[in-house]
Amino acid sequence: MPLENTHLSVANEILNTTLKKELSIFESPELKQLFLVAHYVPDIFSVLNETEYISSYLHGFGSNGEIVNPNLLILNLLDNCVELRVKEKDGEALANFAITMGIVGHGETDIDNHPWIYSLEGIDPLKNDYEESRYKHWLIEGLLHRLWVEMNPLYLNDITKVDWSKNIFSNIGTFLNRIGTSSTLIEKAFKEHLTLFQDFKSDEVYARFTDLAKKGEKPICYLSTFDAHLTLMEGILQKGVLECRHPVTGTVMNEIAVPDIIKDSILSTAEIIKASLEYFNQGTSQARAACVEMIRPLNWSTGFEKYGLADMKDQTKHNKNKLGNWYGRLPSDMQDLFPIERRMITSTA
Numbered sequence: 001m002p003l004e005n006t007h008l009s010v011a012n013e014i015l016n017t018t019l020k021k022e023l024s025i026f027e028s029p030e031l032k033q034l035f036l037v038a039h040y041v042p043d044i045f046s047v048l049n050e051t052e053y054i055s056s057y058l059h060g061f062g063s064n065g066e067i068v069n070p071n072l073l074i075l076n077l078l079d080n081c082v083e084l085r086v087k088e089k090d091g092e093a094l095a096n097f098a099i100t101m102g103i104v105g106h107g108e109t110d111i112d113n114h115p116w117i118y119s120l121e122g123i124d125p126l127k128n129d130y131e132e133s134r135y136k137h138w139l140i141e142g143l144l145h146r147l148w149v150e151m152n153p154l155y156l157n158d159i160t161k162v163d164w165s166k167n168i169f170s171n172i173g174t175f176l177n178r179i180g181t182s183s184t185l186i187e188k189a190f191k192e193h194l195t196l197f198q199d200f201k202s203d204e205v206y207a208r209f210t211d212l213a214k215k216g217e218k219p220i221c222y223l224s225t226f227d228a229h230l231t232l233m234e235g236i237l238q239k240g241v242l243e244c245r246h247p248v249t250g251t252v253m254n255e256i257a258v259p260d261i262i263k264d265s266i267l268s269t270a271e272i273i274k275a276s277l278e279y280f281n282q283g284t285s286q287a288r289a290a291c292v293e294m295i296r297p298l299n300w301s302t303g304f305e306k307y308g309l310a311d312m313k314d315q316t317k318h319n320k321n322k323l324g325n326w327y328g329r330l331p332s333d334m335q336d337l338f339p340i341e342r343r344m345i346t347s348t349a
């Protein structure tokens with residue numbers, strides 16, 4: 001299971017361990033669930049045409065293709081929470097706070113992990129080999145989670161058993177207004193996303209998708225996140241320090257230790273949540289200033305303020321073999337799905 005599960009395990013760790021005491025403000029099971037679900041909300045919008053732009057915006061693309069950093073939006077959402085609190089609309093304030101903090105946690109995890117993931121996938125993400133880029137991107141995220149989950153055995157389904165009669169999205173109107181969507185659409189996107197992720201466990205759906213990919217009727221990228229496919233690729237992403245090149249600057253990122261880097265995301269998210277709680281409770285300009293300081297104005301894909309996906313460069317020639325012999329693991333009739341020049345570069349491990 002790919003990065004959604006990683007986002008969830010970050011959320012779970014913060015809620016039940018790192019900030020167990022501080023986050024006891026989320027008393028009801030609905031609020032707790034909203035906080036967990038919120039950690040992958042930035043991705044769920046990508047499954048619907050009507051909401052895809054929200055996911056793109058959060059991950060760094062503005063509507064005119066410009067580079068965006070969602071830190072100002074997050075601050076704005078946080079201001080909304082404080083405003084609701086001041087108006088003594090506590091239920092709404094808490095729900096909006098839970099979802100805003102989830103967005104923060106998602107962003108911190110993406111900022112820490114996307115640069116090295118993009119670097120290993122090794123392809124200019126906006127060029128025409130997009131499909132293969134996606135294939136490797138999701139494969140790496142799935143394998144990262146498998147490494148991480150050894151320490152944190154969680155499953156998406158287990159902690160997001162949503163009781164729709166409680167309607168966890170009903171109290172976040174301010175948030176939905178601000179990002180330009182509705183509770184009907186977020187619920188639709190969430191259900192669709194959940195179904196998609198449940199399918200990843202099914203060997204039957206995997207067999208069907210593989211068949212369609214071989215016939216050219218389904219993009220290959222949709223195969224990499226199936227459990228069966230991840231099992232096929234087990235071990236190609238190794239634990240430990242990865243000296244890959246940053247896809248924007250080309251400098252060696254030797255501080256990357258897989259999967260321990262996720263611990264950094266947990267710590268930085270917890271720090272931001274603590275500062276945000278202070279602002280949420282006090283509502284002072286001082287407390288707000290501390291949040292401004294901590295919510296980094298960085299692009300969620302590149303990890304830089306002024307660079308977007310289009311600034312990334314293929315680092316494959318420096319990074320070769322870092323992803324192991326993924327190509328050799330594929331059955332021969334699936335190897336044909338990748339262009340020959342790509343196989344040469346990445347299959348020599």
Ligand SMILES: [Zn+2]
Nearest residue numbers: 042043059110
């Ligand atoms: Zn993301």
